[in-house]
Each structure stands twice: as structure tokens, then as C-alpha cells.
Amino acid sequence: MDQFIELERLSKSYRMAGEELQILHQISLSVPSGQYLSVIGPSGSGKSTLMHILGCLDVPSQGRYVLDGRDLTGLSEAALSQVRRQSIGFIFQSFNLLPSLNAVENVSLPLMYQGIPVTQQKERAEAALERVGLRERRHHRPHQLSGGQQQRVAIARALVADAPLILADEPTGNLDSHSGEEILDLFAELNAEGRTFLVITHDPAVASRSQRIVAIHDGTVVEDRKVTA
Numbered sequence: 001m002d003q004f005i006e007l008e009r010l011s012k013s014y015r016m017a018g019e020e021l022q023i024l025h026q027i028s029l030s031v032p033s034g035q036y037l038s039v040i041g042p043s044g045s046g047k048s049t050l051m052h053i054l055g056c057l058d059v060p061s062q063g064r065y066v067l068d069g070r071d072l073t074g075l076s077e078a079a080l081s082q083v084r085r086q087s088i089g090f091i092f093q094s095f096n097l098l099p100s101l102n103a104v105e106n107v108s109l110p111l112m113y114q115g116i117p118v119t120q121q122k123e124r125a126e127a128a129l130e131r132v133g134l135r136e137r138r139h140h141r142p143h144q145l146s147g148g149q150q151q152r153v154a155i156a157r158a159l160v161a162d163a164p165l166i167l168a169d170e171p172t173g174n175l176d177s178h179s180g181e182e183i184l185d186l187f188a189e190l191n192a193e194g195r196t197f198l199v200i201t202h203d204p205a206v207a208s209r210s211q212r213i214v215a216i217h218d219g220t221v222v223e224d225r226k227v228t229a
């Protein structure tokens with residue numbers, strides 16, 4: 001089986017006031033290409049820490065992270081940001097849009113960092129906004145959009161560079177249930193197009209929309225099961 005993500009005995013600890021604080025304990029996990037997986041667990045169990053490592057925003061203290069056949073262990077900061085830009089789209093609970101930029105400009109940012117010419121940036125950003133149903137609002141700034149619309153802009157930003165892996169941390173946490181459902185409908189469509197989705201949530205209803213649920217508790221995988229429809 002073609003594994004897109006492979007974690008081998010991955011651990012993470014922080015040094016706090018001279019003490020070693022271990023957050024993730026030897027997590028091993030394989031995720032095939034195209035899977036829609038959710039990671040659940042109570043607050044403080046290490047979900048965001050895991051997502052930061054998967055997203056190359058942080059590095060493990062021990063163990064191996066292989067993404068799309070490439071061992072990322074020991075890569076330089078520059079090499080990791082290259083991987084991040086090419087392969088990973090991020091969606092956060094608080095959307096993380098820049099307030100002074102309109103939707104097209106926010107969505108263009110990943111392409112700007114890749115050095116794509118400005119006219120192409122705009123074309124691709126507009127296409128991504130169209131994909132998430134926001135063509136009409138493309139010149140709006142975040143404060144002129146509802147929460148659900150802001151999250152759609154963030155999804156368009158995650159899609160615009162054609163990242164094969166989308167990581168979402170509590171993507172519906174700041175949304176009312178109707179907007180949350182719309183976002184999850186969109187995830188299902190985008191996953192059906194072949195993207196691998198890893199969604200972090202403490203909400204069982206959100207997790208139930210995925211194909212597989214991995215539960216972590218105190219930094220350890222305690223359950224790993226397929227979702228039956």
C-alpha cells in the first residue's frame with residue numbers, strides 16, 4: 001500500500017524550567033494517499049503538537065517522519081519550509097487570514113512565497129475562491145465576511161498551491177453548526193478529488209465525517225479505527 005505519511009516511533013518533548021516534558025510518546029502511524037483521517041483527543045493530549053510536526057512547523061525529538069516517500073528527519077529549516085510550501089495546506093480554527101488583505105490577496109500568499117508571477121497568482125487565487133463558492137466575495141476583506149466565509153478563504157489558500165496534504169486543526173471550532181457542516185461537506189468533496197486530509201478535532205461529530213479515527217491521549221495513540229457509514 002502506498003503510504004503517504006509514515007510516522008515511526010515519533011516522540012516530542014520540551015525542556016521547561018530544566019525539566020524534560022514529554023508531549024508525544026512513540027507515535028507510529030501510516031496514512032495512505034487520499035485518506036481522510038481525523039485525530040481526536042481531549043485538550044492537552046498533543047493533537048496540535050502532532051499537527052505542527054506533520055506540517056513541518058516543528059520537528060520531532062525522536063523518531064522518523066516520512067512524507068510521500070521522503071524521510072524528513074534532520075532536514076534543514078529551509079528544506080522543511082520548501083516541503084511545507086509544496087506539499088501542505090493548513091486550515092486553522094481561527095482562520096489566520098491577514099486582516100488588511102482581501103480574499104484574493106490572502107489566497108495568493110502561498111504563491112507569492114513560491115515566486116509565481118503576479119498575474120498567475122491572481123488567476124489561480126480566483127480559481128481557488130471560485131472552487132469554494134466565494135467568487136462574488138473575492139474582493140472582500142476578512143472583517144466583511146462571515147466566519148464560514150473566512151474559513152472558505154482559508155481553504156482556498158490551502159488549495160491554491162495544489163498541496164496533496166491538507167492539515168486542519170479544529171476547522172469548525174469557531175463556526176456555528178450550519179457553517180461547520182458546509183465546511184465538512186467541502187472537505188468531503190476535496191478529499192474525493194484525491195487530496196489527503198488530516199483533521200484534528202475534539203468533536204466526535206466532526207470526526208465521524210472522516211474515514212478513519214485515531215484517538216490520542218496523553219501523547220499516545222489509544223485507538224485507531226475505520227469509520228463505518
Ligand SMILES: Nc1ncnc2c1ncn2[C@@H]1O[C@H](COP(=O)(O)OP(=O)(O)O)[C@@H](O)[C@H]1O
Nearest residue numbers: 014016023041042043044045046047048049050
Ligand atoms: N512550545 C511548547 N512548550 C512547552 N509545552 C508545550 C508547547 N506546546 C505545547 N505544549 C504542551 O503540550 C501539551 C499538548 O499541547 P497541544 O499539542 O496543544 O494539545 P491539544 O492540541 O491536544 O490540546 C500541553 O500540555 C501543552 O501545554
Ligand SMILES: [Mg+2]
Nearest residue numbers: 047048049169
Ligand atoms: Mg490543539
